Amino acid sequence: MRRVGVVGATGYTGFELLRLLAAHGEVEPGPLTSETYAGKEVGEVFPALAGVVRGRFEKVEPALFRGVDLVFCCLPHRAAMNSVPALVDMGLKVVDFSADFRIRDAGVYTAWYKTPHVCPDRIRQAVYGIPELYREQIRQAALVANPGCYPTGAILGLYPLLKARLIRAGSIIVDAKSGVSGAGRKAELNLQFCEVNERFRAYGIATHRHTPEIEQELTAAAGEAVRVSFTPHLVPMTRGILSTIYAEAQPGATDARARQAFKDAYDGEPFMRLMPEGAFPDVSQVAGRNFLDIGVTLDERTGRNVDVTAVDNLVKGASGAADQNMNLMLGIAETRGLTHPGFWM
Template structure:
């Protein structure tokens, strides 16, 4: 397959390059950039020196491809997607343009009129463990956000099974600094982040409507959550701690059995044995997700914990997993590595 990447110089673009370089069915032929056309890719990422001879090209000059990964700021992918689809190029968008099913909600949260609302219905939300059959045969995939991936893997099976009270959900999530992207800004400056932890986007983070959309679909009723993300002084990883009241009569064994049934046979989602709690390092550098839960009998609240690598399962690895589904390949192709420890 001939593969191209728009936004190849960002962190998710670089992870796509790293993963696709070792994919036996992928041939990287195009790396697009808005700022570094003409430079060797290894000038931007020297750790690939001697392994990737590609030169960065202008984002406006996309050649004929089988699939194009778009790792661009919101609004930029949607403005060009019809052109790519008309050329029979499958599009996997790692941005936010096609995650939300209503253009007005996109406008409300992203403060931008949707550039291609007519394409929203053609897009599929690309979380393979929850949407595998819908992904097959599509040409436009909306790769989920990192926080939503960690959150939805934990909650969707339990809401589908009517085990949780939908209006009681609180999501407290922590992310490494790479989630903010490669661009320099004061909020991710070393001196600001090191020896520090802070909440941000409180009650207004743009992943909120994406999470609520998918939880509402799972629950069969409108779901609103409290979602509070935090920035912690590490490079990569997301740890989501989720609190939700259980329905009357629901026991911890019911919750655990639901997860086990939902993720039986899944290669990338791992339910840890009781008493073992997920850590971000379990998933670092891999496409794996780790889950654990308990039911606090005193409060009647379930506590769910989910850990992923925000750049891999939360972005580029999941995008490659989606590509494999689109082309009928084994989902683990190019993604078989485990986390890096220590």
């Protein structure tokens, strides 16, 4: 049995990670840290895990993790880059949930996250954690930068079309809607029930920090600079992201060619599901699961390709992807612990 530690284990992604690890079968949670809940039993903080995940949360000390096989770092942006290097220097494999090692250009990171990167040399060590694109690199990595929730749906929804040159790289619009858990477990007025219920609003228009992450990976896919108009929205549901993605079709593009591009890119991928022709996903069908579902069509009247992706922001958009990366890094079957039924209702 492999042992893994979790730094910052009491956020929503931390809970989801523990839920998935509890059913894994080849991995068990080791040291679990939380500055807020240090000394408390796991089941006391998360009653849903009582009797399932045992142990107490502790204050973080790098020495806690000696002898474990891998560490998940669930600290927020800016905090992670001050903790991850010490773990890597201990010879540990690390999956980092923050954005601190996703952006390959430290200057771009600083511009969008409004803080200097304290260890830009470490960025080169990190592999971007989308297995569908970087599987072999992840297998060999000591540090994996787990992707953002919005970028997961946007990148995997556009990669095949850009790779096959079926859409114009400068014409992309990503219109995404997320449940409230995507904002994290922090107490903020605009995330309180009465501020969210029966409301639907856009935020981060033209300024959302996931934009450079999306552009970075799509530029690599296209072989030319990609600029994206990305607008996220907050909707009154707990989990899930639905992204509707628009792009101008290249001359000669057809609906059949677009569907074939997705089949060519994702055939055999265990967690990618292409919807039947004319069908589009609903977030309920991926709730609690590590799948990314895609529907695609070409609007011949407007000459625009339209595709829709659905992910659970806490699973394929965060903790499920982290588990998938862990499996690859530890030489475990990639789907292990991730094939359970979802919630749906």
